[in-house]
Amino acid sequence: MTDTSTGPVAAEITARLTAALAPSKLNVINDSAKHRGHMGDDGSGESHFTVVIESDAFAGKSRLDRQRLVNRALGDLMAEKVHAMAIRASAPGEA
Template identity: 45%
Template sequence: MSEAMIEQIRQRLTEALAPTVLEIADEGHRHVGHAGEGKGHFHVRIASAAFAGQLPLKRHRMIYAALEGLMDNGIHALSIDATP
């Protein structure tokens, strides 16, 4: 499932934000036994011109908007590094 979810995340972020850098890591192995049973924990490193002039909170909101419907439906937790 994680490979399919990574591909969905990649597709959504690419369409919405045209990133110049996009790395997605499944970090579920680091959360086994925690809420979500270690499934659906991801880390995104993304750079996009769409983030220029935006505060970090706005960048995160843009990412969450692009992933609408996947949060709590495949994505349990998401850590983000977002730069212009």
């Protein structure tokens, strides 16, 4: 099951990405239920996410540079609260 999450970690992800990258589209999806009982599942229900984000900040950037921008914006969340994150980052107008 995947759902758009509104828990405290998802809310912090949304707030940080919005502040840093001013996305035109942002969807934070909680994938944690798929990983229940697996390594990295901390029992919080908010350890694994997919982020779908569209921002002008990604224009002309490589896939790696886009992921670095997202990771930089999330900072300590990636080390302390999030075990895994899939990032689908695009600039406006990209397919």
